[in-house]
Amino acid sequence: MRKLTIVLAAVALALAATGCNKLKSRSQVNEGVAAFKGAQYPQAVEHFKNAVDLDPTFLSAREYLAVAYYQQYIPGARSPENDQMAEAAYDQFQKVLEQNPKDQLAIMSIASLFLNQDKWDDAKQWFEKAIAVAPNNADAYYSLGFIAWSRWFPAFGQALASLGMRQEDPGPIKDKKVKAELKEKWDPVIEDGLKDLDKTLEINPEYDDAMSYENLLIRERAYLADTKEEYDQQVKIADAWLDKAMATKKSKEEKKAKQSGGGIVTEPTK
Secondary structure, three states, rough: HHHHHHHHHHHHHHHHHHHHHHHHHHHHHHHHHHHHHOOHHHHHHHHHHHHHHHHOHHHHHHHHHHHHHHOOOOOOOHHHHHHHHHHHHHHHHHHHHHOOOOOOOHHHHHHHHHOOOHHHHHHHHHHHHHHHHOOOHHHHHHHHHHHHHHHHHOOOOOOHHHHOOOOOOOOOOOOOHHHOOOOOHHHHHHHHHHHHHHHHHHHHHOOHHHHHHHHHHHHHHHHHOOOOHHHHHHHHHHHHHHHHHHHHHHHHHHHHHHHHHHOOOOOOOO
């Protein structure tokens, strides 16, 4: 009986310690959130790390830690410190996914990290994972369209430059060999990109950035047309997308101004 009493007491102490750690962990999260809101990201990281150490099962604390690292990453900047910040964010988001493989924040954040590092294949893979988890994720579909354009555009620019053409020069490309090589390699990429942008707009008809990239992909693909008539037709379609993007953006800005009361007010008369 004495042994059983000792064991039960030890269990009770362990449970009490666990409960105490959970409370301390939540307190650290609250302090981390306050620091994060004050843009004190290094301090926020320390609080969230403490929270995770106190309660490794606290998923929100792990997410907050990952986001705090992510917030300090500067897209496009190339430095060891910035790369370390991206790696730290990636590692923490991966640990979130170990606890919840369908966590959309973690999946989209990892995809965005790769996107901002111009790692197109990795980014594409992760945005496709995001769509598998949430089939109506318009941002993921848009990002796939953007990736398609980002992969194709350098090749397009280099091809024009090799022919002594500027991007504002009218098409189509007259060199049959160059055009055939571009079509063989890039037509499938462009087509997939347009399908992804179409899906974006099916989910969100007011996604003006998707309209802008519809314009770009169609306008640039027009240079691969076989005839001047086909080229002109594609440019006309691209122009329509550009007009729609600008009109949609203007409409959204006007709605936002009305909701906020507008940015210009009449001074009171004296």
